[in-house]
Amino acid sequence: MADEDDSYPTIDAKRTPVCIFFKDIRCVLKLDELGLEIAQIAFPAALALTADPIASLVDTAFIGQIGPVELAAVGVSIALFNQVSRIAIFPLVSVTTSFVAEEDAIGRVSPEEQDSESLETGSTVISENKELIPQNEAQYNTKSPVSSFGIGKIENERRCIPSASSALVIGAILGLIQAIFLISGAKPLLNFMGVGSDSPMLSPAQQYLTVRSLGAPAVLLSLAMQGVFRGFKDTKTPLYATVAGDVSNIILDPIFIFVFRLGVRGAAIAHVISQYLISAILLWKLxxxxxxLPISIKHLRLGQFLRNGLLLLMRVIAVTFCVTLSASLAARQGSTSMAAFQVCLQVWLATSLLADGLAVAGQAILASAFAKKDYDKAKATATRVLQLGLLLGLMLSAVLGLGLRFAARLFTSDADVLHMIGIGIPFVAGTQPINALAFVFDGVNFRSI
Incomplete structure (x- = not known):
């Protein structure tokens, strides 16, 4: 464990847990070493995470110009797509970030330090692994293990991170399964969501869902790779890739929707192209x-991915089911209610995910700190990100409460839809502090998966 350091505040476990929000509260915005590390990870991560919801907001604005029925239809399709996607995405990304952060931290420890740690804990001495390395490494051109994970360096200085390969394999498989499932079952799934066979929303909703589902493999692959980069504490690369993809989406939207007159299918095509562009950029950088290509299949850690991912699966289903159920109930009330729900939901997602940047920072720093047994830094990080999350939630609540009524006109000019949006504003604004803390608590807890 790291030596005691006054720069990292400690937490008295005997005190009430609520006290964590007041512990050294004066330092919450301080740009000390820890504050800078959190900011360098959280700020690009927040921008990357909100880039896609912002692009979806732009999609919503363009589709809203076609009509409230199309806006409502796309809202149902997106809710259904997200329900299926997040069941796979959230466990995959969360597990990837923690595993990669731990493997990277272990790989950066010198062999002497690892030998010493192994002797202290009674674990297998790392030098035993070194005996397995051929004397002539050039003859075999293999990786040199530096830990029990098989993590090391190769001659061109690329890192060997087994969890990265695992994430890509699982992401590709899940993406293909999701695409097949949504395309083949589009109509019955939309019927289940409350869009009946006689509903004017059915045709545009089915068109949008079918085309957008073609991008499912790219979505899961890109998010798996984002989890890898987060584990490296690199949130800038995902930001650049996401911005490039979303800018292309925004440019292509009016071209496909209005110039080529493809309507909601044009919006879906633009979104699919942007997702494959993001995935290609991330793969190239990764x-x-x-x-x-790991040494052997045993280094993929597929068992650990599936075991830890399944632990998160029920939690994710519960969270996303609430949103999906709400969308279904709104759809059953008609296109006006569903159109208003779509606008409120997209605004809620875009603002709520700002706090997820803090969750990413907390998860990456905590995973690295625990791997190095620096428990003081782990406690200080948990305290700081929770305090920042609460502060961010209160600020978002004030901004949305005051400004959303005016911003709603950017999405639709329909008076009935605007009236319904006004009814939803208190809920969108009032839940921001709760959302922010929920996201940050996720990041703090996921470090131990």
Whole structure:
């Protein structure tokens, strides 16, 4: 464990847990070493995480110009797509970030330090692994293990991170399964969501869902790779890739929707193209840093991924089910209610995910700190990100409460839809502090998966 350091506040476990929000509260915005580390990870991560919801907001604005029925239809399709996607995405990304952060931290420890740690804990001495390395490494051109995970360096200085390969394999498989499931079952799934066979929303909703489902493999692959980069504490690369993809989406939207007159199918095509662009950029950058072909199948850690991912699965289903159920109930009330729900939901997602940047920072720093047994830094990080999360939630609540009524006109000019949006504003604004804390608590807890 790291030596005691006054720069990291400690937490008295005997005190009430609520006290964590007041512990050294004067330091919450201080740009000390820990504050800078959190900011360098959280700020790009927040921008990357909100880039896609912002692009969806732009999609919503363009589709809203077609009509309230199309806006409502797309809202149902997105809710259904997200329900299926997040069941796979959230466990995959969360497990990837923690595993990669731990493997990267272990791989950066010198062999002497690892030998010493192994002797202290009674674990297998790392030098035993070194005996397995051929004397002539050039003859075999293999990786040199530096830990029990098989993590090391290869001659071109690319890292060997088994969890990165695992995430890509699982992401590709889940993406293909999701695409097949949604395309083949589009109509019955929409019927289940409350869009009946006689509903004017059925045709545009089915068109949008079918086309957008073609991008499912790219969505899961790109998010798996984002989890890898987060584990490296690199949130800038995902930001650049996401911005590039979303800018292309925003440019292509009016071209496909209005110039080519493809309507909601045009919006879906633009979104699919942007997702494959993001995935291609991330894969290109990842291959520069990581050797994606491990020594053997045992280094993929597929069992650990599936075991820990399943632990998160029920939690994710419960969370996303609430949103999906709400969308279903709104759809059953008609296109006006569903259109208003779509606008409120997209605004809620875009603002809520700002706090997820803090969750990413907390998860990456905590995983690294625990791998190095620096428990003082782990406690200080948990305290700081929770305090920042609460502060951010209160600020978002004030901004949305005052400004959403005016911003709603950017999405639709329909008076009935605007009236329904006004009814939803108190809920969108009032839940922001709760959302922010929920996201940050997720990041704090996921470090131990």
């Amino acid at each position: 291959m520069e840093q990581v050797d994606l």
